[in-house]
Amino acid sequence: MDRERILHIENLVKSFDGVTVIRGVSLSLFRGEHLVVLGKSGSGKSVIMKCVVKLMEADSGSIHLFGTDIGSCSEIELAAVRHRTGYLFQEGALYDSMTIRENLLFPSRRNPTLKKLSEKELQDLAEHNLENVGLKEAIDKMPAELSGGMKKRAGLARTLMRSPELIIYDEPTTGLDPFTGEAIIELILKIRETYRTSAIIITHDIKCAELTGDRLLVLSDGTIIGEGPFNELKNHPEERVRLFFR
Amino acid sequence: MMTFLPEKIGRFFSDIAGIIRFTGLFFRHLFRRPFETREFINQCFRTGYQSLLLISITAIILGLVISLQIRPILADLGAEAWLPNMVFISIVTELGPVIFALLFAGKVGSGIGAELASMRVTDQIDAMEVSATNPFKFLVVTRVSATTFMLPLLVFYGDFLSFIGSFIGLKAYSNISFQLFYSRAFSDFFFSDIFPATIKTLFFGFFIGIISSYTGYYSDKGTEGVGRSANTAVVASSLVIFLIDLIAVQLTELILGI
Numbered sequence: 300m301d302r303e304r305i306l307h308i309e310n311l312v313k314s315f316d317g318v319t320v321i322r323g324v325s326l327s328l329f330r331g332e333h334l335v336v337l338g339k340s341g342s343g344k345s346v347i348m349k350c351v352v353k354l355m356e357a358d359s360g361s362i363h364l365f366g367t368d369i370g371s372c373s374e375i376e377l378a379a380v381r382h383r384t385g386y387l388f389q390e391g392a393l394y395d396s397m398t399i400r401e402n403l404l405f406p407s408r409r410n411p412t413l414k415k416l417s418e419k420e421l422q423d424l425a426e427h428n429l430e431n432v433g434l435k436e437a438i439d440k441m442p443a444e445l446s447g448g449m450k451k452r453a454g455l456a457r458t459l460m461r462s463p464e465l466i467i468y469d470e471p472t473t474g475l476d477p478f479t480g481e482a483i484i485e486l487i488l489k490i491r492e493t494y495r496t497s498a499i500i501i502t503h504d505i506k507c508a509e510l511t512g513d514r515l516l517v518l519s520d521g522t523i524i525g526e527g528p529f530n531e532l533k534n535h536p537e538e539r540v541r542l543f544f545r
Numbered sequence: 546m547m548t549f550l551p552e553k554i555g556r557f558f559s560d561i562a563g564i565i566r567f568t569g570l571f572f573r574h575l576f577r578r579p580f581e582t583r584e585f586i587n588q589c590f591r592t593g594y595q596s597l598l599l600i601s602i603t604a605i606i607l608g609l610v611i612s613l614q615i616r617p618i619l620a621d622l623g624a625e626a627w628l629p630n631m632v633f634i635s636i637v638t639e640l641g642p643v644i645f646a647l648l649f650a651g652k653v654g655s656g657i658g659a660e661l662a663s664m665r666v667t668d669q670i671d672a673m674e675v676s677a678t679n680p681f682k683f684l685v686v687t688r689v690s691a692t693t694f695m696l697p698l699l700v701f702y703g704d705f706l707s708f709i710g711s712f713i714g715l716k717a718y719s720n721i722s723f724q725l726f727y728s729r730a731f732s733d734f735f736f737s738d739i740f741p742a743t744i745k746t747l748f749f750g751f752f753i754g755i756i757s758s759y760t761g762y763y764s765d766k767g768t769e770g771v772g773r774s775a776n777t778a779v780v781a782s783s784l785v786i787f788l789i790d791l792i793a794v795q796l797t798e799l800i801l802g803i
């Protein structure tokens with residue numbers, strides 16, 4: 300089957316102050332796929348994803364996102380690739396000096412595609428996206444007034460503004476109670492339906508991994524130690540992989 | 546955490562290099578479209594609003610105190626008539642710019658340091674970076690431009706209030722009219738006094754903005770990074786104010802031959 304490969308990481312290495320955190324990670328993501336990266340806290344999951352959108356520079360290895368070589372592309376190419384990618388930060392990363400509405404509109408007004416829309420169209424789009432994440436009533440609140448789960452929803456609505464083809468979810472359920480976590484999982488599935496996105500979901504939440512991922516990668520000590528569908532990995536011959544599914 | 550001296554010295558020089566690079570980045574982004582004009586105006590209002598009351602109170606007291614301190618000395622020498630002039634020159638050329646800039650660094654600089662640091666810590670700067678917003682332009686260029694633009698205005702305003710303050714101080718002992726005070730204050734007052742002082746405050750404002758933004762923008766991760774950034778912003782800005790002042794004094798002498 301030749302599906303379009305939208306992300307291809309090869310032999311990624313990254314260290315901080317002489318400590319190597321990522322030691323040669325390779326992975327691929329195909330269009331339409333939801334890939335889960337499973338790993339303990341501090342195993343470097345966020346670091347890999349930050350390298351993908353060039354918030355950090357890799358020490359070595361190559362990253363191709365939508366066919367663009369992230370390591371050597373121009374600023375314009377990088378902007379184009381980032382435009383197609385949504386990034387949901389661990390805590391939502393809402394701009395805390397702006398209302399939720401402004402959080403959605405502020406980046407949109409600077410977006411090469413979205414700024415062509417009229418102010419009214421942008422407003423409607425913002426409301427529509429907030430409605431899709433179930434947060435319409437909070438549109439004029441400040442981020443400080445929202446709970447952790449609501450912040451993640453708002454952060455998600457913000458990335459949905461530019462209709463990304465790929466969404467990177469950094470620990471979407473971490474720090475939430477089980478009910479809110481489940482609601483977020485449902486939201487991820489719903490977004491997949493409505494927006495036809497591909498996604499990488501970083502998590503250490505087994506339930507989230509099981510429900511959202513078509514394919515899983517297990518990251519440990521900076522390398523990938525297991526890969527496959529959930530049920531396959533659960534019965535993996537190696538003990539250290541099975542350990543994650545207890 | 547305690548750090549060893551060589552390490553500290555190393556960090557000091559790497560920070561200097563960092564600030565130079567940061568300044569270069571500022572000028573590169575300053576003239577590149579699109580301009581964040583609205584945010585610049587917003588920041589001007591914020592900086593002005595934050596420091597206005599502080600500068601007002603300090604300025605009046607400063608004028609008052611100088612007037613009260615110097616008057617008896619001049620009276621002994623029988624040169625009381627020189628007072629308005631002396632007060633004004635000392636405030637406009639030296640005390641005003643330095644004192645108001647220090648206050649400004651304490652209030653506005655620490656605010657910028659803490660705000661940018663907390664944005665860094667909570668991934669807000671990264672979030673801008675991955676959407677189409679240029680965080681350097683939106684956050685740093687607007688703030689540095691605002692401090693550079695606002696500090697000279699605030700210093701003028703402070704100078705003016707100090708002038709009023711010293712008049713009040715003098716009025717308590719003599720019934721000098723405001724007109725007389727005014728004309729005496731300006732009797733020996735040249736453009737060459739106010740011009741170097743204004744240039745100097747432009748530099749004060751610029752470096753307070755640059756240093757505070759730098760410490761916040763590259764803050765360490767973690768909540769303590771926020772406190773440290775705010776702190777470093779004030780300490781480093783204050784040191785640089787004195788340093789620029791020293792250089793400015795030498796330069797003015799050299800150029801104007803006063």
Ligand SMILES: Nc1ncnc2c1ncn2[C@@H]1O[C@H](COP(=O)(O)OP(=O)(O)OP(=O)(O)O)[C@@H](O)[C@H]1O
Pocket residue numbers: 315320338339340341342343344345346347389470503
């Ligand atoms: N900017 C940085 N500077 C120095 N070290 C860093 C930096 N970012 C991450 N690290 C280090 O890299 C390692 C992996 O961090 P990362 O944030 O990727 O973990 P994670 O797998 O996302 O964990 P969590 O589940 O807690 O988010 C950690 O040991 C961390 O200390």
Ligand SMILES: [Mg+2]
Pocket residue numbers: 344345346389469470
């Ligand atoms: Mg993480």
